[in-house]
Amino acid sequence: MKIILTCKNLDSPSYIFYKESLRKISEKKKSIKFYFKKFSPKILSDNFDIFLFMSGTSIGNLEKKSNCKYGIVDPRAANYDNFKNFDFIIANGLEEKHFFSHSNLPTLIYPVYPSIKNIKKKITKKLSFPIMVIKII
Incomplete structure (x- = not known):
């Protein structure tokens, strides 16, 4: 499976976090290959299973x-009404999932x-x- 994570700003802390995190997944699961590129319309014609x-x-x-x-990762409030192009959402927590629940997309x-x-x-x-010890009666 080929998955691409794309962003307009490669210096975004959120992008850097997800890039490093997803890279670790592909190291453990060899059947999944992640690619990371700055967004350009040309990417949409590339051969990926998940964008x-x-x-x-x-x-x-x-x-x-x-x-x-097609998925949106870590959406923001500015994305509130813009989900028509996506099949699913990757949220960073329960609050974000709830905030975007109006989209009716799998999250x-x-x-x-x-x-x-870890250090000992x-x-x-x-x-x-x-x-x-306090006992409450």
Whole structure:
């Protein structure tokens, strides 16, 4: 499966986050290949199974291919009434899913969280302090 994530502003923090996150998915799932490019109308004629557009990417009148799916990633309030070109939404949380529920599009929640390396914490000094338990009747 070939999926492209496209955006008009490649320096957008949201685009950078999703690009890195999706790249990790394709490293684990070899049957899915992600591509990342700045949006241009030429991309629409390329051979992809799924087109993912970051919010704010103006695509105009999209002539959809019948064998492709088109999704909007992390939509913004400015997109509130502009869902006619899309088959689904990728939202970053429940609030965003609810906000755009009027679109009646299937919505996948892909939580936004940073990738942080785990480190083993070494406890060098144990603190002792009393713990108070309050019983509510």
